[in-house]
Amino acid sequence: MGKRTAIVGVGQTNHRSKIPECNGQELIAIAVRRALDSSGLTIKDIDAVVVGNMDHFESINYVDMWSVLGFAGYMKPVLKVTTGGTTGSAVGHAAFYHASSGLFDVVLAVGWEQNSESDTTAAIVTHCEPLIERDFYGGAIGGLASQYSAYMDGYGATEEDAALVSVRDRHNAALYNPYAHLRKTITVEDVMSSPYIAYPLRLLHMCPRSDGACAVIFAGEEKAKRITDRPAWVLGVGNSHGTTYLGDAIAMPGLPSLEKASRDAYMMAGISNPFKQIDVAELYLPSASAGVAWMESMRFCEEGEGPKFIKSGVTNMGGELPINPSGGVIATNCIGATGLIRIGEAALQVMGKAEKRQVPAAKVALATGFGGCLWSDATILGSKPRLD
Amino acid sequence: MSSQKQEEKIEELLSISSIVDVPYNYNAGYYVSQYLRELKENRRILGVKCPKCQKVYVPPRVVCSRCFVQTKEFVPVSDTGTVMAFCVVTVPYTNPNTGEPKKLPFTCAYIKLDGSDSNIMHCLEEVDEKKIRAGMRVQAVFNEIRIGDHFTDIKHFKII
Numbered sequence: 001m002g003k004r005t006a007i008v009g010v011g012q013t014n015h016r017s018k019i020p021e022c023n024g025q026e027l028i029a030i031a032v033r034r035a036l037d038s039s040g041l042t043i044k045d046i047d048a049v050v051v052g053n054m055d056h057f058e059s060i061n062y063v064d065m066w067s068v069l070g071f072a073g074y075m076k077p078v079l080k081v082t083t084g085g086t087t088g089s090a091v092g093h094a095a096f097y098h099a100s101s102g103l104f105d106v107v108l109a110v111g112w113e114q115n116s117e118s119d120t121t122a123a124i125v126t127h128c129e130p131l132i133e134r135d136f137y138g139g140a141i142g143g144l145a146s147q148y149s150a151y152m153d154g155y156g157a158t159e160e161d162a163a164l165v166s167v168r169d170r171h172n173a174a175l176y177n178p179y180a181h182l183r184k185t186i187t188v189e190d191v192m193s194s195p196y197i198a199y200p201l202r203l204l205h206m207c208p209r210s211d212g213a214c215a216v217i218f219a220g221e222e223k224a225k226r227i228t229d230r231p232a233w234v235l236g237v238g239n240s241h242g243t244t245y246l247g248d249a250i251a252m253p254g255l256p257s258l259e260k261a262s263r264d265a266y267m268m269a270g271i272s273n274p275f276k277q278i279d280v281a282e283l284y285l286p287s288a289s290a291g292v293a294w295m296e297s298m299r300f301c302e303e304g305e306g307p308k309f310i311k312s313g314v315t316n317m318g319g320e321l322p323i324n325p326s327g328g329v330i331a332t333n334c335i336g337a338t339g340l341i342r343i344g345e346a347a348l349q350v351m352g353k354a355e356k357r358q359v360p361a362a363k364v365a366l367a368t369g370f371g372g373c374l375w376s377d378a379t380i381l382g383s384k385p386r387l388d
Numbered sequence: 389m390s391s392q393k394q395e396e397k398i399e400e401l402l403s404i405s406s407i408v409d410v411p412y413n414y415n416a417g418y419y420v421s422q423y424l425r426e427l428k429e430n431r432r433i434l435g436v437k438c439p440k441c442q443k444v445y446v447p448p449r450v451v452c453s454r455c456f457v458q459t460k461e462f463v464p465v466s467d468t469g470t471v472m473a474f475c476v477v478t479v480p481y482t483n484p485n486t487g488e489p490k491k492l493p494f495t496c497a498y499i500k501l502d503g504s505d506s507n508i509m510h511c512l513e514e515v516d517e518k519k520i521r522a523g524m525r526v527q528a529v530f531n532e533i534r535i536g537d538h539f540t541d542i543k544h545f546k547i548i
Contacts, residue, residue, distance in 0.1 A: 020401045059408055121481035130414050131424075132447050133509045134485050135539040136496045138477035145475030146498060153522035197479040198496075199517035243453040247507035248445070250473050250498045 002100030004385055006224040006231035007351075008217050009039025010344040015181040015212035015332045018116040024058065027213045028070025028112050031337075035108070035215035038353075039227055046217075047104040048077040050095045052087040053113050053336030056123045071110055071215070084127055085140070085286065085371015086239075087111060088339025092216060092367075093377060096234050099218040106223060111340035112213035115333070120209045127372055133246055138198055140286055141206060143374070145198035147250060148289035152200060154253065155304035157292055159200050163191035164310050165291030166204050166330055172317060173327020176357035181210040181332040191288070205288040212334030214341045221385070232347035235364070235387065236271070236380035238264030242373040249374040253304060254297035255290075258368065258376040262298045265366075265378035270387045274299050277387070278380075279362040280349045281323045282342040284370040288330060291323070298366070298378075317359070325349070325357035339369030343379050350383040363388075409487070419448040422462060428536040433528065435504050437461045443505040447538070466502035467528040468548065473498045473507075476517045485539075499526060499545060513544045520547070 011034025013019070013027055022030070028051075036042060051067050053060075060066050064080035067073075079098075083090040088111035095109035121139035128134040137143065151157050167188055173180035186204055194203040224231045238261035242249035249256075262274070271277045281298075285291040292306040300321065301309035309315070315323040324330075326345045329338055346365035348354040354362075364387065369377035416424060419436060423446075426434040436448030440455040444463055451458055474497040483490045495512040497520075513529070514520055526545040534541040 020403065059406070119482050121479065122484050125481070126484045130412075130485060131416055131420055132538050135483060136494065136509050136511050138475060138479070138494075138496050139481060141479055142475050142477050142496050145477075146473040146496060149475055150473035150498075150522045195478070196476070196517075199476040199478075201475070244449070245447070245506065245509075247498055247509045248453070250507055 002097070003102045004221040004233065005096055005100045005218055006221070006233045007347040007381065008219045008224050008227040008231045009035040009041060010216050010347050011035030011038055012179050012214040012341060012344060013212045014179050015210045015334055017181060017208060017210060019114070019211040024112060024114055025067055025070040027114065027211065028067055028110055031112070031213035031215040032071045032108065032110065035217050039217050041106065041217065041227065043072045045106050046076065046108045047106050048098050049073045049108045049110060050079050050081055050091050050098065051110040052081040052091040053111065054084065054087060054123065055082050056126055057120065057335065058114055058117050067110070067112070071108060083371065085284070085335060086339050086369040086375060086377045087336045087371070088214065088341065089284065089343060089367065089369025089377035089379065090239070090339065092340050092343040092379060093237050093239060095216070095218045096237060099220050102220060105220050107218045109216045109218065109340060110213065111337035113334040113336040114211045115209035115335060116211050129245055137246065141198045141201060143246060144287040144289060145201040148293055149200050150250070151253065151289070151293040157307045159202065160188055160192065161292050161307040161310060162205050162288040163188045165285065165288035166191050168316055169324045169328045169330040172325050172357065173331030177326045177331070179332070180327040181212070182208055183331070201287055201289060207286050207329045207333040210332050210334040212332065212337050214337040214344050216340055216344045216347065230351050230383065232350045232381040232383070233385045234379065235382045236265035236267070236269030238262060238268070238378040240264070241375040244373065246373060253293070255294050255374060255376060257374055258294055258297040258370070258378070261376040261378040262368070265380050269380040269382070271380065274366070275321060277364055278321060278366050279364050280325060280346070280359040281321065281366040282326060282328065282345040283323055283368045284329055284339055284342055285324070286329050286333070286370060290370070322359050325354065325359055339377065342367040342369060346379065346381050350381050419450055423447045424536040424538060427538065427541040428534040431530045432464045433467055433501060435463050435465045437463050444503060445506045446501055446504045446508050463503070465504045469499045469501035469504070469526060471497050471520070471522055471524045471526055472500050473522055474512065474520055476515055495520065497526070497545060510542055511544050513546045
């Protein structure tokens with residue numbers, strides 16, 4: 001068991017579809033400045049940096065060198081972590097491991113992406129095995145659409161069920177989150193009249209591509225207590241991978257890697273009834289369909305009951321388990337930052353700093369990451385170092 | 389800064405285009421080479437059996453990812469199977485394997501071939517989503533001219 005560790009600062013850019021006034025380093029610098037300001041630290045207090053993006057999106061291979069200007073990493077330990085869609089959440093986990101190891105007191109995690117610089121789907125398709133799968137995958141959209149067609153045919157879920165998730169997340173982004181990219185409310189009719197991009201997913205079922213960066217500061221116990229009297233304690237983490245071929249990993253029901261990652265994180269945190277014990281969740285739901293099909297993977301509901309669970313309204317703001325007060329990935333997706341934004345937003349919730357999107361008295365939060373070969377990360381944060 | 393001034397300033401910003409043309413030459417390795425050769429020469433789809441859990445994987449691979457033991461026994465599987473999941477892709481993008489725009493629409497299908505425990509990804513002939521469901525039975529249609537390429541030696545799968 002490592003050293004108790006907490007999040008003490010969170011910063012992010014105001015995400016947009018294109019931020020032409022910044023190059024990548026400038027984007028990172030904004031998020032880092034905001035994270036430092038939120039914690040009262042200076043760049044001199046940072047002992048190590050973990051950074052990540054989807055390197056093939058900007059065609060930058062050594063992001064740990066290229067991005068140094070963004071976080072003043074000169075002569076500091078800098079480690080690159082790039083794991084596809086989970087990059088942001090894996091960057092967060094790696095920063096947690098650094099601080100928890102006791103080798104570094106204060107560790108800066110940085111995730112960023114300028115999606116506007118390239119063809120996102122073409123770049124994503126390159127993660128597929130090139131000789132057997134790449135030609136037919138259809139990128140993240142194809143993978144998620146295939147998974148939902150299986151869920152629909154297996155459990156009678158519908159496109160409208162998924163549309164409710166888009167409506168919920170876009171509503172939260174529009175009303176509560178000044179950093180979100182898409183800030184306009186939409187209706188089920190809007191979703192259902194938008195064109196298919198890959199049946200059964202329509203345009204408004206899917207996340208956008210955004211430019212943006214996020215920075216989160218982790219600190220070991222003694223240091224964290226000196227920095228703030230209300231940090232976000234890391235209570236549990238889980239990480240689970242699929243396998244090389246996507247054909248092997250596609251499964252019914254839900255998402256096996258999320259099932260495993262969340263189970264590991266729950267066990268580490270001491271959570272036995274996630275629906276009751278978790279107050280708020282910031283989930284990496286890259287498509288609205290995932291907001292239906294994956295609910296059972298985190299044990300929020302029984303197998304096949306995703307549609308009923310979403311329709312009940314418990315995941316809306318004011319419900320028993322609000323999901324994505326920030327508007328989530330459906331509203332903002334600067335991919336290398338996306339998983340870290342989930343961790344950052346979950347931290348703000350338990351620190352009581354989530355402003356308009358604050359879930360009252362949130363004490364325990366779940367953040368997840370998703371990507372690549374259908375793999376997952378889960379992080380549990382708490383307002384206290386231990387569960388009550 | 390006034391919004392007009394800001395707009396003028398944004399117009400001053402430059403972005404530079406870059407077309408990356410990097411040819412790759414992927415090594416298929418022993419197992420996938422056997423698979424591709426069998427497609428080309430005998431119109432047969434080859435899997436491999438894990439000696440421990442007895443699962444049959446298509447395409448063949450060196451180890452069972454669950455047991456982490458080396459697989460040795462190649463086993464042909466059927467050219468018929470069941471659609472486990474599918475989507476009909478209509479979003480335009482560049483196929484990084486060819487550098488060309490991907491031809492749309494196409495149906496991506498995850499197919500469990502009879503005799504196999506894993507799913508293979510390929511395309512269906514049918515592109516009308518109203519006529520496709522998970523659970524449907526399909527059969528591989530081979531190309532007359534085969535070159536040892538998984539994507540084209542199997543032309544597509546047809547609904548049976």
